[in-house]
Amino acid sequence: MSKVEFNKESGPREVFCGLTSIVWLHRRMPDAFFLVVGSRTCAHLIQSAAGVMIFAEPRFGTAILEEKDLAGLADAHEELDRVVNDLIARRPEIKTLFLVGSCPSEVIKLDLATVAEKLNNRFLGQVRFVNYSGSGIETTFTQGEDGALKALIPLMESSNEEKLLLVGTLANNVEDRFKKIFGNLGISNIESFPPRQSTELPKIGKNTKVLLTQPYLSETVRDLKHRGCEIISAPFPLGIEGSTEWFLAAAKAFKISELKVHEIISPLINRAKLALESHKEILKGKRLFLLPESQLEISLARFLHNECEMDLIEVGTPYLNKELMKEEINLLPDNTKIVEGQHVEKQLDRVRESNPDLVVCGMGLANPLEAEGISTKWSIEMVFSPIHGIDQAADLAGLFSKPLKRNQILTSKTLVTH
Amino acid sequence: MELTLWTYEGPPHVGAMRIASSMKDIHYVLHAPQGDTYADLLFTMIERRGQRPPVTYTTFQARDLGGDTAELVKKNIKEAVERFKPKTLLVGESCTAELIQDQPGALAKGMGFDMPIVNLELPAYSKKENWGASETFYQLTRTLLKEKVSSSEKISPLRWKELGRRPKVNILGPSLLGFRCRDDVIEIQRILSEQGIDTNVVAPLGASPDDIERLIDAEINICLYQEIAEASCEWLKRNFGMEYTNTIPIGIKNTIEFINEVHNKLDLPLTNKEELEHKSKLPWYSKSVDSNYLTGKRVFIFGDGTHAIAAAKIAKDELGFEVVGLGTYSREMARQVRATAKELNVEALITNNYLEVEDAMKKAAPELVLGTQMERHSAKRLGIPCSVISTPMHVQDVPARYSPQMGWEGANVIFDDWVHPLMMGLEEHLIDMFKHDFEFVDGHQSHLGHTATETKDLINSDDTKDNNPKVGIIWTESGRAELTKIPFFVRGKVKTNTEKYAILRGIPEISDETLYDAKAYFS
Numbered sequence: 001m002s003k004v005e006f007n008k009e010s011g012p013r014e015v016f017c018g019l020t021s022i023v024w025l026h027r028r029m030p031d032a033f034f035l036v037v038g039s040r041t042c043a044h045l046i047q048s049a050a051g052v053m054i055f056a057e058p059r060f061g062t063a064i065l066e067e068k069d070l071a072g073l074a075d076a077h078e079e080l081d082r083v084v085n086d087l088i089a090r091r092p093e094i095k096t097l098f099l100v101g102s103c104p105s106e107v108i109k110l111d112l113a114t115v116a117e118k119l120n121n122r123f124l125g126q127v128r129f130v131n132y133s134g135s136g137i138e139t140t141f142t143q144g145e146d147g148a149l150k151a152l153i154p155l156m157e158s159s160n161e162e163k164l165l166l167v168g169t170l171a172n173n174v175e176d177r178f179k180k181i182f183g184n185l186g187i188s189n190i191e192s193f194p195p196r197q198s199t200e201l202p203k204i205g206k207n208t209k210v211l212l213t214q215p216y217l218s219e220t221v222r223d224l225k226h227r228g229c230e231i232i233s234a235p236f237p238l239g240i241e242g243s244t245e246w247f248l249a250a251a252k253a254f255k256i257s258e259l260k261v262h263e264i265i266s267p268l269i270n271r272a273k274l275a276l277e278s279h280k281e282i283l284k285g286k287r288l289f290l291l292p293e294s295q296l297e298i299s300l301a302r303f304l305h306n307e308c309e310m311d312l313i314e315v316g317t318p319y320l321n322k323e324l325m326k327e328e329i330n331l332l333p334d335n336t337k338i339v340e341g342q343h344v345e346k347q348l349d350r351v352r353e354s355n356p357d358l359v360v361c362g363m364g365l366a367n368p369l370e371a372e373g374i375s376t377k378w379s380i381e382m383v384f385s386p387i388h389g390i391d392q393a394a395d396l397a398g399l400f401s402k403p404l405k406r407n408q409i410l411t412s413k414t415l416v417t418h
Numbered sequence: 419m420e421l422t423l424w425t426y427e428g429p430p431h432v433g434a435m436r437i438a439s440s441m442k443d444i445h446y447v448l449h450a451p452q453g454d455t456y457a458d459l460l461f462t463m464i465e466r467r468g469q470r471p472p473v474t475y476t477t478f479q480a481r482d483l484g485g486d487t488a489e490l491v492k493k494n495i496k497e498a499v500e501r502f503k504p505k506t507l508l509v510g511e512s513c514t515a516e517l518i519q520d521q522p523g524a525l526a527k528g529m530g531f532d533m534p535i536v537n538l539e540l541p542a543y544s545k546k547e548n549w550g551a552s553e554t555f556y557q558l559t560r561t562l563l564k565e566k567v568s569s570s571e572k573i574s575p576l577r578w579k580e581l582g583r584r585p586k587v588n589i590l591g592p593s594l595l596g597f598r599c600r601d602d603v604i605e606i607q608r609i610l611s612e613q614g615i616d617t618n619v620v621a622p623l624g625a626s627p628d629d630i631e632r633l634i635d636a637e638i639n640i641c642l643y644q645e646i647a648e649a650s651c652e653w654l655k656r657n658f659g660m661e662y663t664n665t666i667p668i669g670i671k672n673t674i675e676f677i678n679e680v681h682n683k684l685d686l687p688l689t690n691k692e693e694l695e696h697k698s699k700l701p702w703y704s705k706s707v708d709s710n711y712l713t714g715k716r717v718f719i720f721g722d723g724t725h726a727i728a729a730a731k732i733a734k735d736e737l738g739f740e741v742v743g744l745g746t747y748s749r750e751m752a753r754q755v756r757a758t759a760k761e762l763n764v765e766a767l768i769t770n771n772y773l774e775v776e777d778a779m780k781k782a783a784p785e786l787v788l789g790t791q792m793e794r795h796s797a798k799r800l801g802i803p804c805s806v807i808s809t810p811m812h813v814q815d816v817p818a819r820y821s822p823q824m825g826w827e828g829a830n831v832i833f834d835d836w837v838h839p840l841m842m843g844l845e846e847h848l849i850d851m852f853k854h855d856f857e858f859v860d861g862h863q864s865h866l867g868h869t870a871t872e873t874k875d876l877i878n879s880d881d882t883k884d885n886n887p888k889v890g891i892i893w894t895e896s897g898r899a900e901l902t903k904i905p906f907f908v909r910g911k912v913k914t915n916t917e918k919y920a921i922l923r924g925i926p927e928i929s930d931e932t933l934y935d936a937k938a939y940f941s
């Protein structure tokens with residue numbers, strides 16, 4: 001393991017809670033509905049994070065707790081029953097309904113597991129109910145996906161068939177590319193979790209080899225292990241290096257020679273390197289500060305340093321699972337400063353002191369930092385854009401070079417003198 | 419429990435944030451878990467603010483709940499005060515913290531600070547954003563001015579005469595994330611100053627706690643947005659005798675009425691009454707013959723109370739529309755909206771559920787929708803032109819240019835903003851009316867996207883050159899030439915009709931004359 005500097009920090013945070021992951025999960029599984037049991041704050045949060053990009057009758061909603069629901073839990077359960085009945089009557093196409101716990105539902109100890117069980121019996125054969133918590137007192141942003149996937153594992157049937165299971169939400173086009181490349185490598189039995197339809201859950205067992213596509217799935221990994229799955233240890237498929245190592249690790253698990261892998265992906269790598277060049281020109285030598293939000297920070301730091309030659313000032317992450325991240329951490333340059341957790345004020349002090357060229361941060365901080373003359377890239381875009389794989393390496397770099405390029409255009413002297 | 423897909427208002431603590439973020443030298447310590455910081459992006463993204471909202475979130479976690487969350491609150495308060503040195507501190511809690519009952523306001527008051535501390539109790543499970551904003555502004559005003567209540571005599575609206583200076587007023591209610599507040603304030607100040615009236619304080623937008631303490635230097639208050647300022651205006655009236663205005667100066671009639679009301683209260687003679695009619699272009703634009711087509715346009719209105727009521731009056735009296743639907747999500751203003759609806763012979767829709775609004779919209783079959791960003795999307799789905807007149811809004815509703823809703827310029831803005839989407843709608847009708855005329859050329863497209871996809875196919879498929887083997891008829895050179903002159907969006911239809919005509923009459927070859935014959939036949 002490279003000599004990385006680990007720090008922990010606590011204090012006021014500027015991050016999303018796990019409910020936010022509903023914004024991409026509901027798009028991945030169009031036959032599922034996410035019902036948050038929470039407050040008006042929860043409803044307002046998801047709608048603000050989602051913007052109006054997906055404004056329609058959405059496949060997520062909030063059962064907003066009112067004063068009378070707080071008075072008696074029995075009534076709250078009945079009320080939730082009523083809301084679910086109304087919802088299913090209105091949306092008969094729903095196949096899986098996620099009951100999503102929130103901060104207030106956790107604090108009043110609303111037992112969503114029992115509610116889900118009862119509803120499962122009532123709607124047997126029509127709708128399946130699962131529950132998990134996306135509350136901010138327990139989860140950050142992408143951890144919501146971890147909870148949702150973990151909740152689905154008990155519904156997955158067992159099978160000893162040998163297969164590669166890609167775990168973590170991917171953009172559909174990226175998923176297709178991966179499947180094609182694995183097919184060329186000779187791995188044809190590939191499934192994804194979460195699947196594109198909530199009812200088409202992959203079967204799992206001792207011959208299932210799990211390859212993670214996202215770094216924030218600690219709990220899901222633990223439960224998949226319990227079901228006998230083999231977890232392939234690899235960095236994450238961000239950038240050329242990460243993706244190459246990722247393909248190699250999978251090939252090794254399926255006893256496919258390294259040579260074969262290189263033969264298949266070399267043309268892709270060459271093409272990607274070429275495409276990366278113009279971005280590298282902009283990013284090279286620029287100093288980067290990553291604030292914690294998506295848990296993708298460590299992989300992004302590795303890519304931006306190793307492939308785009310950026311200098312790392314600080315790599316924040318809301319939560320660090322050293323075991324899951326060990327392959328990534330090994331690839332980081334020596335003396336990389338990783339900070340787990342956040343004290344947003346102290347961290348912003350360090351941002352200002354270190355005078356970075358680019359800060360990766362949440363939407364609440366981006367414009368204020370820009371107003372101070374610091375270029376930013378908002379991190380929520382990483383979870384909405386297809387950034388995985390060799391073919392997307394240049395697009396991923398582009399997310400970071402664009403703000404710098406723009407800054408250069410806007411501050412150029414020619415504009416001022418004209 | 420209420421099932422909500424999209425909500426018009428946020429929770430009440432977001433209302434408190436709107437007040438805190440609008441002001442200077444204030445800090446708000448909010449007892450809240452992580453995730454509640456999402457509210458910052460409303461200000462930094464929708465309003466494009468270059469400053470973070472002055473809010474510290476205590477960020478308690480599940481593991482803190484067994485221990486001492488009160489200590490966590492105190493630690494955050496201490497740090498926030500040291501770092502931001504606010505002149506007044508707001509302390510409150512979001513929905514989850516309300517359940518664990520740490521009473522952060524009481525904790526803060528016990529910490530020995532010199533500055534005024536406002537303890538905000540905003541019930542998250544029964545109230546909403548606008549109420550929270552109103553309550554926060556009221557509590558702040560009350561906290562900063564309560565000591566002056568007993569020593570102060572009742573403020574007469576005529577005091578300016580005794581003091582031998584121009585009359586002074588406060589403009590109360592404008593806040594961040596309000597609809598066009600920034601520009602409304604400029605417009606109203608301009609109007610008042612033309613009338614010889616000075617602005618004492620604008621609050622909360624841009625005000626500091628010191629300015630709040632100066633509120634009583636004015637003679638009367640202008641209550642610009644009832645949703646935010648009425649409670650404070652009422653308290654100032656009760657305790658200091660300060661009168662406040664009720665008319666919201668949106669539209670020509672209400673702007674004139676507003677000026678009259680201010681003059682009456684101040685007992686200031688109105689010398690330029692005749693001029694007022696000509697301050698805005700709206701009356702003439704509305705009167706000019708070009709606007710004849712606006713008569714009786716069916717309009718559906720939904721928004722916050724203030725803007726919905728104002729829009730209904732302008733629509734009916736100043737633009738000559740027919741109001742076919744009126745509603746609000748502001749339950750606090752339901753009574754007034756119902757009264758306005760009654761005058762217009764429609765039933766008021768009071769709801770938080772955007773799907774109900776969409777249903778009502780569909781049933782009313784309007785030609786124009788005036789609403790929030792929710793209604794913009796509903797209207798888009800239904801193919802109806804729409805203009806946004808109220809929050810909740812999107813980043814595009816915070817324009818770079820000066821575009822108030824109030825006063826003379828506000829009326830100009832409203833005329834343009836409401837009529838332009840209709841003109842695009844009108845263009846559809848024109849296309850319909852002139853579709854048999856050959857003056858139209860390729861590329862003359864409507865602004866209302868929905869026909870664009872069909873027409874594109876017609877431009878691209880160069881079907882004029884091919885004879886139609888299926889029907890066994892031939893297009894001659896002249897026939898084909900004439901067909902290309904027909905506007906692309908009706909070319910397909912004309913082609914089919916002409917062929918139909920040719921078959922009907924047993925004409926084997928279509929010339930330019932056949933085309934005209936067919937046109938006459940089908941018209």
